[in-house]
Amino acid sequence: MRLTCVPGKDSILILPPTYGMxxxxxxxxxxxxxRLPLTADFQLSNEIVAGIIASDAKLVFVCSPNNPTGNLLHAAAIEEILRGFRGLVVVDEAYADFAxxxxxxxxxxxxxxxxxxxxFSKAWGLAGLxxxxxxxxxxxIGYLNKIKPPYxxxxATQQHALAALxxxxxxxxxxxxxxxxxQWLAERLPAVEIVDEVFPSDANFLLVRFRPDATAVYDYLLARGIVVRNRTTQPGCAGTLxxxxxxxxxxxxxxAALREFTY
Structure with missing residues (x-):
């Protein structure tokens, strides 16, 4: 953003629900x-692609597999964006190793x-680096190297990364x-009484819709020492963890905890 955007003047484009950073x-x-929200099944429609291409944003962030939904966005749609969008297309592949x-x-x-x-934070298990x-x-890359901080x-980070590689x-x-x-969780979660829907995932997590109150389930799990992510306030993600x-x-x-949950 520092490289491409003039503060107070330029814009970026995001596709909610997406990574908050x-x-x-x-x-x-x-x-x-x-903002151009994804479809109800968290995909890029022809209308969304057309909106991206028509945008005057300097950057569009395409998270694939998407966070928090877990699914890959259609490659053909991303290719169309790459061929038509006038700015930089940033494809975030943080979870690509699971796809x-x-x-x-x-x-x-x-x-x-x-x-x-x-x-290195996801599949490599080195988030602390x-x-x-x-x-x-x-x-x-040449321009990014000119503006990045020195060293x-x-x-220490380099040594840990090299050891992992x-x-x-x-x-x-x-x-x-x-x-x-x-796969084990995806097969068993739909049979849990409070689970309404398990979304397909190409990542290391599953987005799951609970009924009738996902936040109550979140609080219950937290009290039992199980930390999940409450995503119920994100666009298109009502009732999901x-x-x-x-x-x-x-x-x-x-x-076991989800099977034992009672209101």
Whole structure:
């Protein structure tokens, strides 16, 4: 945003429900926010794509797999945006390691306006490092290197990241275990009496709609030491909680707690 947007003048475009930090960063930089909500099934329609292409925003943030909904956005729609939008298209792939689709990094050469964000915080299990990555054309990366703080990645962070990369087999095992856990929960949650809907997920969490009061379920779980994310106030997410997939024991604990919930 500091690179592309003039404070007090320019705007970004977001697609709610989506990751909240885009809005926080815009507010910190005095950048206006345009919003085009996703469809009821959290996808990009032809009308939304047309609205993005017509926008005068400097950046559009496309979170895929999306947070908090968990689903991949249709690749054909993202490609249409890349070909038609006049600003930078920022595809946030924080959860891409849990999805079956290829990363957009495989198509960087096709789209000079594409920027891809990834992180060590999710599939690598290293959220405490606070280490994210941007992939883009050499020209865009050159400009970002000119404005980034000096020594912005500490030596300790680099060493931990290198150690994680060297242990790629461990990463694969962790990811596979989590995908098994996601499937296990997705198969069992619909049978829980208070569960209204389990949304499809390409991430390491499941968005689940509860009846009749998701916030009461959230408070109940918290009292039992189980921390989930209450997303009921986000657009299109009324009555939902975001449940992160844990270890087999944690998944069983969550399911047992939900089965025991009473109003």
């Amino acid at each position: 885009y809005e926080v960063a815009a507010n910190l930089n005095d950048v206006a926010i345009q 079956s689709a290829p990363s957009w990094t495989t198509r960087l050469a096709e789209f000079p306006n594409l920027v891809i964000l990834q992180t 606070r280490l994210g990555m941007a992939f883009a054309s050499p020209e865009i 912005n990645v500490s030596e 060297a242990a790629g087999g461990h990463f694969d095992n962790l990811r596979n275990d989590l995908l098994v856990g996601r 975001r449940l992160t997939v844990g270890t087999p024991a944690e998944n069983e604990q969550l399911l």
